Amino acid sequence: MSEPRMKSDERLVVLGGSFDGSAEVIACLAGLAKDGGFVEDLFIRKVQERETEFPTGLAMPVPLAIPHISDGCIVPFVSIATLASPVVFKSMDLSGDDVFARIVFLFGILDPKSQVAVLQKFARTFANGGNVEKLLGSCTPGALLRELNDILDGLLDVG
Amino acid sequence: MAKNIHICVCCGGGIFTTTVVTEEIESLLRSEKIPYVISPHTITEIPNLTEADIIVATGKTSATNKKGAPVLIGLPMFTGVGKEEFSKLLLDTIAEVSSK
Numbered sequence: 222m223s224e225p226r227m228k229s230d231e232r233l234v235v236l237g238g239s240f241d242g243s244a245e246v247i248a249c250l251a252g253l254a255k256d257g258g259f260v261e262d263l264f265i266r267k268v269q270e271r272e273t274e275f276p277t278g279l280a281m282p283v284p285l286a287i288p289h290i291s292d293g294c295i296v297p298f299v300s301i302a303t304l305a306s307p308v309v310f311k312s313m314d315l316s317g318d319d320v321f322a323r324i325v326f327l328f329g330i331l332d333p334k335s336q337v338a339v340l341q342k343f344a345r346t347f348a349n350g351g352n353v354e355k356l357l358g359s360c361t362p363g364a365l366l367r368e369l370n371d372i373l374d375g376l377l378d379v380g
Numbered sequence: 381m382a383k384n385i386h387i388c389v390c391c392g393g394g395i396f397t398t399t400v401v402t403e404e405i406e407s408l409l410r411s412e413k414i415p416y417v418i419s420p421h422t423i424t425e426i427p428n429l430t431e432a433d434i435i436v437a438t439g440k441t442s443a444t445n446k447k448g449a450p451v452l453i454g455l456p457m458f459t460g461v462g463k464e465e466f467s468k469l470l471l472d473t474i475a476e477v478s479s480k
Contacts, residue, residue: 275393291393
């Protein structure tokens, strides 16, 4: 049986957050996921370890980062932070380059095969600067999620 | 009958990027009618992927495969930026590997 659709909700969205480094952003978003019952403590530790070993910064038209892991995930979800000022993540291409992320998407993914369609839509969204700018311009967490789900053709379960 | 080309797709965790890149490569190979086997892996597995004809990694890596399978950087298949160029490189590499 395929797993449920990827979830998000307003409690998983931070607008204009100020953070001192990538670990702090990840801790905040993973903490929100824990509070919402989406992950166990294991996720919080493992997603930080993974970012150190295999970073997830993407030098897209709007630079961003996509920390993700399956360990300790209970329900597939995405949590999102737009940033008041850019936060440095290392590039996913393992070049060692810095990526000055303006938005961070943190994913918990159980069975990636069940999520192919939404993951593909996300990948295309990341490369589309206009779409990401629309998310950055959102005034409320609800507005950001509505905008995002429009871009993803409604594949996200936003409750 | 042509032998299946075995492509191993590798990213940091073998989850997000690998899934998207695998789907894109499958779509390309189906449209080109190239018989294939494709499997997800992590970048740390690259040296020991003995079954691989070609390895597609989503990050730059200095790792080499013990059996000499070529390692291509497939991040363009994730974002779509540079996808055409990568598709051509992959098809050329498949032709090269198949002719050996």
